[in-house]
Amino acid sequence: MVEMGREVYRxxxxxxxxxxxxxxxxxxxxxxxxxxxxxxxxxxxxxxxxETLMIQMRDENRYxxxxxxxxxxxxxxxxxxxxxxxxx
Numbered sequence: 579m580v581e582m583g584r585e586v587y588r589x590x591x592x593x594x595x596x597x598x599x600x601x602x603x604x605x606x607x608x609x610x611x612x613x614x615x616x617x618x619x620x621x622x623x624x625x626x627x628x629e630t631l632m633i634q635m636r637d638e639n640r641y642x643x644x645x646x647x648x649x650x651x652x653x654x655x656x657x658x659x660x661x662x663x664x665x666x
Contacts, residue, residue, distance in 0.1 A: 587620035
């Protein structure tokens with residue numbers, strides 16, 4: 579992911595793409611932190627700007643997590659609330 583950082587940034591930020599993470603919680607946190615670092619580096623964002631963008635992506639249902647088969651943010655598909663973003 580780091581090697582393709584510029585392309586990841588372009589697709590996620592510039593093209594308003596979606597990002598999917600599937601795996602255990604340790605790996606998911608590592609991927610989350612790595613994505614934040616990529617966005618910060620290639621977008622020249624501050625720490626606060628990156629955090630705001632990550633929250634925005636979750637709020638827009640563009641950041642998806644499936645950790646050990648438990649889909650988070652599932653409210654739209656199941657009618658039941660999943661994990662909320664920091665703004666909820």
